[in-house]
Amino acid sequence: MNRREFLRISALTAGLTILPLCTEVFAERYMVQVNRYRIPVPNLPPQFNGFTIVHLTDLHYGLVSQSFVRNVVNQANSIKRDVIVCTGDFVHHRNSDREINGVWPILSELQAPLGVYSVLGNHDHWAGADRSFYWLHRTGQNLRHKARSFKRDGKRLWIAGNGDLWEDHRSFDQILRNVPREDCRIVLAHNPDSADTDFFERIDLMISGHTHGGQVYIPFYGTPPYLPVQNMNYTFGLKTSKKGLPVFISKGVGWGDFPVRFNCPPEIAVLELVSSKGKPQKVYDNHHDSG
Numbered sequence: 001m002n003r004r005e006f007l008r009i010s011a012l013t014a015g016l017t018i019l020p021l022c023t024e025v026f027a028e029r030y031m032v033q034v035n036r037y038r039i040p041v042p043n044l045p046p047q048f049n050g051f052t053i054v055h056l057t058d059l060h061y062g063l064v065s066q067s068f069v070r071n072v073v074n075q076a077n078s079i080k081r082d083v084i085v086c087t088g089d090f091v092h093h094r095n096s097d098r099e100i101n102g103v104w105p106i107l108s109e110l111q112a113p114l115g116v117y118s119v120l121g122n123h124d125h126w127a128g129a130d131r132s133f134y135w136l137h138r139t140g141q142n143l144r145h146k147a148r149s150f151k152r153d154g155k156r157l158w159i160a161g162n163g164d165l166w167e168d169h170r171s172f173d174q175i176l177r178n179v180p181r182e183d184c185r186i187v188l189a190h191n192p193d194s195a196d197t198d199f200f201e202r203i204d205l206m207i208s209g210h211t212h213g214g215q216v217y218i219p220f221y222g223t224p225p226y227l228p229v230q231n232m233n234y235t236f237g238l239k240t241s242k243k244g245l246p247v248f249i250s251k252g253v254g255w256g257d258f259p260v261r262f263n264c265p266p267e268i269a270v271l272e273l274v275s276s277k278g279k280p281q282k283v284y285d286n287h288h289d290s291g
Contacts, residue, residue: 028261035267040276043184043204045155054081055269057209058252061103062092069106084112087209088121088190096127104135117143121190125167145170147179156183165191172199192234192249195241206247213251217264
């Protein structure tokens with residue numbers, strides 16, 4: 001083999017090696033998975049064993065298309081569920097009522113037997129807080145700075161919503177002040193760093209997004225190269241805050257300024273709640289069909 005043939009074969013081999021990797025990096029962002037998690041929740045009444053929450057977050061419409069969002073909404077509506085919760089960043093660009101008005105009519109099609117409940121993320125405020133508030137109210141999904149209870153056989157489960165940590169955070173003590181202490185309390189907050197803020201009220205589970213799981217997850221490397229949070233433990237899945245609070249963080253549906261995902265596909269998270277009197281146990285993750 002002469003030098004020219006060697007270089008040609010080497011280049012071909014390198015191309016065949018790199019091409020699948022590049023395809024994975026740029027194509028994975030469209031491969032939305034339905035991932036099921038079994039979440040042990042302290043203080044969950046046995047009557048709510050199996051209560052199922054479908055969680056959507058970080059769609060970033062404006063980077064993703066309307067058809068992409070519609071497919072995600074249709075998938076969410078097809079899953080057996082009690083409620084759907086959404087934790088913000090529905091749009092991406094700043095000062096864009098057009099994006100807000102483009103995505104919310106599709107989000108208004110979300111349905112669940114016990115309701116759909118949403119809070120806003122930082123991008124929703126940056127796009128236009130007033131218009132985002134308008135659609136929260138119009139769709140009936142508004143849980144920002146509010147709490148909603150569900151009752152089964154005399155026992156109650158509460159879901160409460162906070163504002164975005166960077167834009168309109170409110171103390172959890174204030175949000176939960178009218179929620180009986182003996183009842184189970186689940187809170188929605190876009191940014192998982194909210195779990196490390198100052199508060200005294202007990203929270204049994206926080207559901208968040210914001211991180212996109214880091215978008216790029218390199219096996220054996222540890223923390224993803226980029227996470228937009230202070231607490232670098234908040235990547236994805238079920239984590240424990242500095243206060244001992246269980247925090248579930250979704251990988252999200254869309255992506256941010258970097259249009260890549262690697263070993264961190266977008267997800268619709270399905271949370272099945274189970275009673276637990278001890279510390280949170282392992283999260284069980286089953287991958288279903290991509291959309």
